[in-house]
Amino acid sequence: MSIVESPTTPDAASIDPFDLEFLRDPLPHHAALRDAGPVVRLEKYGVYAMARYDEVHAALVDWQSFQSAAGVGLSNFRHEKPWRPPSVLLEADPPRHDGPRAVVAPLLTTRRLRDLEQQWRADAATVVDAVLDRGEEFDAVTDLAEVFPLRVFPDAVGIGKEGRENLLPYGDFAFNAFGPPNELVTSAAPHMPPVTEWIGRQCLRENLTEDGFGAQIWAAADRGEISPEHAPMIVRSLLTAGVDTTVTGIAAIVHALAHTPGAVARLRRDRSLTRTAFEEAVRLTSPVQTFFRTATRDLQVGGVDIADGEKILMFLGSANRDPRRWEDPDTFDLDRDPSGHVAFGMGIHQCVGQHIARLEAICVLDALLDRIVDIEPAAPEQRHLNNTLVGWEHMPVRVHRG
């Protein structure tokens, strides 16, 4: 496109992406940011923002120009001390990122997960049966989307049974902490020390079962593929990033089905579409909405100069609804090819647990499709507010069992 666009309209520049009003209903703000230009300067925080697909995708893959080690939240680790030791995966660049990534990625491939699939499908059937036994109306978040990941994922990692109620608040806090210290952060912070301590204990070798992902990560340290200090940090990454996100992923599917008449019937007729359904659901409701990068040198994007060390906020959720990339972007469309969405990111930091997220969601979806003929909203949903994640507190739905 050859038109010179004004890089920042006054409106978009004053948007605060961590304001509770924004978080409650981000979509109109996303549209304003996309329309304001390929790169927008957000005045309140003195950071740049990208909300269009092309720029977000390009920044995600270009780790050479857009680094993660200076923090993927608002805080700039070049000048500020992180609230916890930085993640050796998410908040690291090559070469330090190489070892941890190379160790964890092969553990979480679809080929390796096949060993878990049968058990997870059985668990999904049990969870869905239990929900449906209680009646035709239930809360898709608290009765289902939160229950299933908490049932299967901690076991797969291999942590103890005690204290698992800490996982959701810990993840929620960690994702809040990528934003500014607003009330979402300050209200939870006083409760965090014991939670953080519990998480830390779960990552120790002696507290992990012998066959889980956690033990396999420690085994890689024994083989010298990562340092012994890396091992608990990588386990911590799994526990931080692997629960709240999959809760939203599952809730996103239910939300899409409940709001798309005929979707359940179509999926029941053609089960080969379940993969598309999941990808479409996370395209529309991308659990992780935003991540920051930091410019490693003076760059120019879409005609805007970004100086070395400046923070850039990438709106993944907005990129996934950019009409410049997606036809009819706000529609859940089972005939669409959702390939290339950036809900899991892209490039070297692409979500290492994406195949787990898919498998969890597909297990729940199939269990539902086996048992219901339709689903609809029973009452308006209630948003869960988080500086980085989008999701729901409650999602009352009604099912028809046919």
Next chain:
Amino acid sequence: MADTLTAASARRNAAHGGTLVVTARRDVAQDVVELTLARPGGERLPDWAPGAHIDIVLPDGTTRQYSLLGDRWDAHSFTIAVLREREGRGGSEHIHTRLTAGDTVGFGGPRNNFRLSPAPGYLFVAGGIGITPLMPMVRQAELLGDPWRLLYLGRSRARLAYLDELAQYGERVTVHAADESGRAVIDDWMPDPAVPPVVYACGPERMLDAVDLWAAPLGRHRVRLERFTARGDADRPATVFEVEVASSGAVVTVQKDESIVDALRRVDVDVITSCAQGVCGTCETGVLRGVPDHRDALLSEAERAESRCLYPCISRAVSDRLVLDL
């Protein structure tokens, strides 16, 4: 100040599949030529780390593996160095005698069976062309400020590539040329088991066998070898082949310049992709019959040999037909 690549052109990478054009060629030692390779449109190349290699598919279908030795902060070119092996099976001979700037080759990967792991110190042992995977390791150890040494063995200095670059590291590089100092006795260089570094070695079989003996005193995980022979050579890939969809029996022909995913779309079979480069695993598809030509960065050598799945965003076929579990 290079602008960053747009996603639109990143998406077009998929259309180029695995094609590279030779952008530069220079002699770096006697019988060793260095090639710089790029996408025909200059787009971004897949990411890699020291120790990685790519498959190069020559026009006659010969596939050979070469270590990447360039700078991974430059995402737009690959560098390889090729030794002319007159007794070889023709791949290196073709590259030396026929490949010039502007020519294109196919490629797969990068894959990495020789990763540089964090360690308190490194001893790199190179024999001749075995220097290629070790060059980026040396640079990386240097970047991280980790202690390292390089032992570089060969028949003569004239046959050793990159001595000029390595000269800057002074004492840390030991060059042993057989025509000056006689045949090397590998064991003379065995590190002190009291403070063992991690050893990365690449070179001729006899040298590697000698280095491998250090594993007993130093610890198995402290001795890592890259044996070129262990990298399986693919059979000659088919340029045009058929893909059959098992569930419907539909058959589609995959043309030379399109991916299996592209071809399947023509018969309304959508395979969801993400990276479109054989990196993320999203498009994994079961193989029921036929022999794949794996071009991904994901499968281990054992999994490639088994070939129970492939990544249709990038991989192709050796056999005339693949039957996919779709």
